[in-house]
Amino acid sequence: MSDDQSAAILSAPHALEYAYKRSVGPVLGRFFTELRDHKIVGSRTSDGRVLVPPMEYDPSTGSGVDEIVSVGPAGRVTSWCWVSDPLRNHPLDRPFAFALIRLDGADTAMLHAVDAGDPSKMSTGMRVVPRWCDDPKGSILDLACFEPEEGR
Amino acid sequence: MRDVAVVSFAQTKNVRRENRRNEVEMLIPVVQEAVEKSGIPKQEIGFYCSGSSDYLAGQSFSFVMAVDSLGAWPPIAESHVEMDGAWALYEAWIKIQCGEADSALIFSFGRSSPGMIRETLTLQLDPYTLAPLGADPVCLAALQARALLESSDYSEREMAEVAARSRADAKSNPYAQLTGDFDVDELLAEPYFVSPLRKHDCPPISDGATAMVIAADDVARNASKRPAWIRGIDHRVESHQLGLRDLAQSTSTALAGEKAGAVDIDVAELHAPFSHQELILRDALKLGDGVKINPSGGALAANSVMVAGLTRIGEAANAIWNGNARRALGHATSGPCLQQNLVCVLEGE
Amino acid sequence: MSEEKQPVKSIVTPSRLEYDFTPGIATTRFLRHMQEGRIVGQRCTKCAKVYIPARGSCPRCGVATEEEVEVGPNGTVTTFCVVRVPSENIDLTLPYTAAHILLDGADIPFFALIQECDAADVRMGMRVEAVWAPEAEWGPTFENIRYFRPIDEPDVPFEDFKEHL
Numbered sequence A: 001m002s003d004d005q006s007a008a009i010l011s012a013p014h015a016l017e018y019a020y021k022r023s024v025g026p027v028l029g030r031f032f033t034e035l036r037d038h039k040i041v042g043s044r045t046s047d048g049r050v051l052v053p054p055m056e057y058d059p060s061t062g063s064g065v066d067e068i069v070s071v072g073p074a075g076r077v078t079s080w081c082w083v084s085d086p087l088r089n090h091p092l093d094r095p096f097a098f099a100l101i102r103l104d105g106a107d108t109a110m111l112h113a114v115d116a117g118d119p120s121k122m123s124t125g126m127r128v129v130p131r132w133c134d135d136p137k138g139s140i141l142d143l144a145c146f147e148p149e150e151g152r
Numbered sequence B: 001m002r003d004v005a006v007v008s009f010a011q012t013k014n015v016r017r018e019n020r021r022n023e024v025e026m027l028i029p030v031v032q033e034a035v036e037k038s039g040i041p042k043q044e045i046g047f048y049c050s051g052s053s054d055y056l057a058g059q060s061f062s063f064v065m066a067v068d069s070l071g072a073w074p075p076i077a078e079s080h081v082e083m084d085g086a087w088a089l090y091e092a093w094i095k096i097q098c099g100e101a102d103s104a105l106i107f108s109f110g111r112s113s114p115g116m117i118r119e120t121l122t123l124q125l126d127p128y129t130l131a132p133l134g135a136d137p138v139c140l141a142a143l144q145a146r147a148l149l150e151s152s153d154y155s156e157r158e159m160a161e162v163a164a165r166s167r168a169d170a171k172s173n174p175y176a177q178l179t180g181d182f183d184v185d186e187l188l189a190e191p192y193f194v195s196p197l198r199k200h201d202c203p204p205i206s207d208g209a210t211a212m213v214i215a216a217d218d219v220a221r222n223a224s225k226r227p228a229w230i231r232g233i234d235h236r237v238e239s240h241q242l243g244l245r246d247l248a249q250s251t252s253t254a255l256a257g258e259k260a261g262a263v264d265i266d267v268a269e270l271h272a273p274f275s276h277q278e279l280i281l282r283d284a285l286k287l288g289d290g291v292k293i294n295p296s297g298g299a300l301a302a303n304s305v306m307v308a309g310l311t312r313i314g315e316a317a318n319a320i321w322n323g324n325a326r327r328a329l330g331h332a333t334s335g336p337c338l339q340q341n342l343v344c345v346l347e348g349e
Numbered sequence C: 001m002s003e004e005k006q007p008v009k010s011i012v013t014p015s016r017l018e019y020d021f022t023p024g025i026a027t028t029r030f031l032r033h034m035q036e037g038r039i040v041g042q043r044c045t046k047c048a049k050v051y052i053p054a055r056g057s058c059p060r061c062g063v064a065t066e067e068e069v070e071v072g073p074n075g076t077v078t079t080f081c082v083v084r085v086p087s088e089n090i091d092l093t094l095p096y097t098a099a100h101i102l103l104d105g106a107d108i109p110f111f112a113l114i115q116e117c118d119a120a121d122v123r124m125g126m127r128v129e130a131v132w133a134p135e136a137e138w139g140p141t142f143e144n145i146r147y148f149r150p151i152d153e154p155d156v157p158f159e160d161f162k163e164h165l
Helices: A003-007 A025-036 B023-038 B062-069 B085-097 B117-122 B137-151 B156-172 B184-188 B217-223 B251-260 B275-284 B308-321 C025-035
Strands: A012-023 A040-044 A067-071 A075-083 A096-103 A110-114 A127-132 A143-148 B004-011 B047-051 B078-081 B103-111 B192-195 B207-216 B228-237 B267-269 B327-334 B340-347 C010-021 C040-043 C067-070 C074-083 C096-103 C110-114 C127-132 C145-150
Touching (some): A025 A040, A075 B137, B004 B023, B004 B085, B023 B062, B023 B103, B023 B207, B047 B062, B062 B103, B085 B103, B085 B327, B137 B275, B207 B308, B228 B308, B228 B327, B251 B275, B251 B327, B267 B308
Parallel strands (some): B267 B327
Antiparallel strands (some): A012 C010, A040 A067, A075 A096, A075 A127, A075 B192, A096 A110, A127 A143, C040 C067, C074 C096, C074 C127
């Protein structure tokens, strides 16, 4: 064997692919069922805080949360970043913002994409509204993304 | 509580792409170096614990093959955490505190280069509401950076200063990857990468491996001239849901630091893969201007995932061994936006 | 809530990770030897055991292995099992026999198929030879060896291979 050949690095493409079917339980199940119907809900803790997305247990006390309330559909951006070069797993294939969005009636922010077109259209505090996908399946991506409320 | 000390530490040079050696071949020399430097005969090491991730290796149970680097005969007591090696250190420390061993070898390894690290780490997120959005660590860190900039007096200039200082200090670290002198104004003139982060605010992609030996009481005193005593070690985690957290503050680091007794620190090695995170961690640990931060260059100079946290603790021990610190702090982080944090306080006598 | 549709009970979360996989120096050398039709293991400098496939380390001693030792071409069945259930990724006529083969000169056996032999005739200690794919098809892969088949040599006594089980 020549030195060149033994020195050359051996490599091969390798892919790990899994499709898990995950049971969602009653709380997230309700969240996704409502999303499929173009509605957003959160869970209310015993001290009145509304968590979106809903959580099964109060993160402060650990007690079960069983009150589901409607929120949004519009909300306010609490932080954002501009993705000028989307990765293949991102929700949009053109430049967009990821944002934390506190929906009207919610006490926590949820993460999603905002299709603002240009970073100059993004600001903390701006209001956004959901854009729904045409073929909802009961997943977070039934909410295709959000868009600026202004100019709609 | 037993007195436990770090008695040796070894690391590979962090590189962008280690595609000749596999993980075992990377580990054998650092394991041997750590054991030799420890002064403890290999057969007397009571426990082995590693930190690594199957998702980096692309293979389930990938940490099992790493045992080939240890010489596991006669059979050894061994464990693994699917986390940064800093948490393997914590498990080993607990093992010794329980009296089940008097010494331990901790090691960590990871090659980020074979896969797409941004995509890989997205899989650590909540699979129902976060992972399907493909929100990778750079985007999430960018959200955190903006939250910091908008809620504090910190600016993008201070972030760039962290990046420039880190890479300049890394010039004297033979194991660092990204080193050099960078002008802050030139850095700020660069376009955004994922705003408000620029490329320089982000860590390099690195492959690396480390090993460390810790020992208790007289085993440590007999092994090392200047043991780096672990005076405190603690870790805390915040909620997984980003919208529940105040991203501009690291409450878990503050609490871990308090529990670990992080006061009177001379040198702090902070695991801050993104420049703004150093600012957040410094505040959480109340580190004053007199504290030297990341003389090794930190994670902005080399960021082997699963390794960089244990490396911070090893570099804190280095600061004690080379006389630059009497008390040093090593910090490690895990999860998006500093979700989980470990603080280790070391002291030389 | 809509009354026509069932509530959502589960979601499917596909994930795919792609890697440019590199096996390391020792495995690379081993596979390049396979490409030449040679089975080459490595010997440990401390315990002198010969490992196949070569992995660059001795798992007993924890030292790097460098010295190459050609092994085979024949070997001994140390243990085996007869498989009677189908498996998704395995395209073989049932029943088939899977065995541990200890190649001459090696200290650890490896997993391979036995073919050209009735399952009922396979036994521990049976002598076998490798059946290679046509040379024109050889690549840097263990799959150059299709399977092992019996050869006409006396069985190896249990005493002589029992420490390799």
